[in-house]
Amino acid sequence: MSSTPTGPVVTDSGTVVRDGAFGNARALSCRECGHQVPLGPHYACPECFGPLEIAYDFPAVTREQIAAGPRNIWRYKALLPVPDDIESSPNTEPGFTRLLQARNLGAALGIDTLWVKDDSTNPTNSFKDRVVACALSAAREFHAKVFACPSTGNLANAVAAAGARAGIKTVVLIPADLEKPKQVNSAVYTDSLVAVEGNYDDVNRLASEIAGEEEGWAFVNVNVRPYYAEGSKTLGFEIAEQLGWRLPDQVVIPVASGSQLTKVDKAFRELVALGLVEDKPYRIFGAQAEGCSPVAAAFREGHEVVRPVKPDTIAKSLAIGNPADGVYVLDVCRRTGGAVESVTDDEIREGILLLARNEGIFTETAGGTTTAVLRKLVETGQLDPTLETVIINTGMGLKTLDAVADSVGAAATIEPSYDAFTAAGIV
Amino acid sequence: MSVSVRIPTILRSYTGGASEVPADGATLLEVLDDLEANHPGIRARVLDDAGEIRRFVNVYVGNDDVRFLDGLKTPTPEGAQLSIIPAVAGG
Structure with a gap:
């Protein structure tokens, strides 16, 4: 591994970046070969093309410091590649979305304790x-x-x-x-x-x-x-904080590029390393649509590589046929004892309705995929229903109305009379 | 066959800064060999020690990812546009 670069950050165009621009971030480090390069607008390792990730020198961070921060992702700014004055720059102030206990859906699926991390309530309605x-x-x-x-x-x-x-x-x-x-x-x-x-x-x-x-x-x-990908860590940070500073036993996360899933895992590991939560086993599961399931296929077949596919699914927000972080999803799910599963488009539609009718949450096709995969994981015995489980709802159903428009609608069209109402058999 | 190859930023140190270079070859492998002859060192950045395309590199002949074609044996017709692109984008 090369040594840590030092000195001011200078972009290829010669722009000198101010001190503290990236908070506690120290360098960019290749996830494949460990080669390090200075912080800059770079994403691929110059040695092996592997993905560059942020490396940090974290200071001591306490729960109290975090809790005293704003009710958005900047409460975790010490753990992100952002400056200390980030709140003073106009942004959409996302995050700290609700973590809802899903008692009805849990009961429907036979899961003792189930939570939905509902990111559809972000400013533009997705994670x-x-x-x-x-x-x-x-x-x-x-x-x-x-x-x-x-x-x-x-x-x-x-x-x-x-x-x-x-x-x-x-x-x-x-x-x-x-x-x-x-x-x-x-x-x-x-x-x-x-x-x-x-x-x-x-x-x-x-x-x-x-x-x-x-x-x-x-x-x-x-x-x-x-820098972008680090933002997904805040999903993991919030889940742990909202559970009372502890990690869940199982998490089910949709997989498109796979970045989010790997960053939730990274968040959990950082919280443990910083002493903010107790170390404990957790299992991470990935959810894909069958019409674009290269990672699920590789998991099922025991492959180390992900073979790209041509997507064909209603879950367009998950339709990445050549997922950049697919191999790392395999690593995380295998290391934690989880799995990557896929469901059909019909099951995705059922998943949307399952979440809507049991919990009052209207998710888009990605969330339908996650909910349907949750059901499949229980039915196939891959997910332990006695363990505390969290699913992540990444987006809002109003953006993908067409997916269920033909599945739901008026139960009856009647004359405006009480007799007609009773005759319709609604109650 | 004479083709044109688009070079990603992180490989332009091998091409004197050029973003596009000409090369010859009837297959992708032959094109890479020709690139190596004119820009020494570039082949080892695209191919791993086993001689396969690195997993974080995408190579296109025209608009098609060679992983959906014949990999390194993919034919490179006269005048074809090849692109070498880092794979870690998106999502």
């Missing part, structure tokens, strides 16, 4: 506001002129909104066949929504090429991805 807030901080510190992303929809919404609030130009790239509500939810915030004729992996490739050519662009999930 993406968390990661984008961290990416926005990095973009600001690198003096980026354009804030951009390739997206399956939710990310585009979050980038467009955060950029508007921060007063930075945004460009968001999406697959042209994306659900209309997700397109509108971006276009209201930005005049530069670009619909690309291709699937998400095509859009992602295009973004990587643009990021390599254009100066001063911060692509949240490309060249500032190491």
Whole structure:
């Protein structure tokens, strides 16, 4: 492993970054080979192309310090690559979303203690506001002129909104066949929504090429991805804090690129290392749609590598056929004794209704996938129903109405009379 | 076959800063060998010790990921546009 780089942070364009711009972050470290490079707008290891991750020198952090912070992700700023004055810069202030005990859904599935971490209540109604807030901080510190992303929809919404609030130009790239509500939810915030004729992996490739050519662009999930990805740790931090500073036994998390799942695991390990929670075993499970399940397939077949697929599923926010963190999802789920499972589109629709009708939470197709996988894990004996379990709802059902529009509707259409009502057999 | 190869930022130290370079070869492997002859060291960045494409590198011939084609044996027709792109983006 190379030694830790020192000295001021300077970007390729010669911009000198201010002291403390990235808080307690120390360097970028390759997850594959350990090679370290100075903090900068970089995402791939120059030695092996492996993903660069933030390495920190954490100070002592106490529960009291965190609890005294704002009711958003910045309460954990000491554990993120952001400056100490992050709250003073305009951002969407995401996070500290509700952790709901799901008694009805637990009873329906035979799980003793079940919680839903409901990230649909974030400012643009998905967990993406968390990661984008961290990416926005990095973009600001690198003096980026354009804030951009390739997206399956939710990310585009979050980038467009955060950029508007921060007063930075945004460009968001999406697959042209994306659900209309997700397109509108971006276009209201930005005049530069670009619909690309291709699937998400095509859009992602295009973004990587643009990021390599254009100066001063911060692509949240490309060249500032190491900073962006750290934002997902806050899901893990909040789950632990909201449970009373302890880790759950089991967590079920949807898998698109796989970044979120690996960062929740990283969050749990950091909390243990900092002495903020007691060390204990926990199991992490990944949820995919069968029409785009390269990680679940690799898990099932015992493979170490993830073979890319061409997505075909209603769960468009999970439709990444070549997931960047897929191999690390395999590592985490195998190390913790979890699993990666997949469900069909029909099961995803059932999952949406299962969560809605039992808990009053309207999730999008990703959450339907997670809920359906939870049910499958119980039915197949892979998840222990006597252990405390958390599922993460990453997004809002109003963005994917089409998925269930044909499954639900008026139970009866009647004349406005009491006789007609009783005849309809509603009660 | 004469083709054009787009070079990612982190490999441009091998191409004198060029973002696109010409190369010859009837297959991807032959193109990489030709790149190596003209830009020594670049092959080992794209291929691992076993001679396979590194798992965090995507290579495209035209618009197609070679993992969906014939990998290193993928034909590279005259005038083809190849792209080497880091795989750790997205999500």
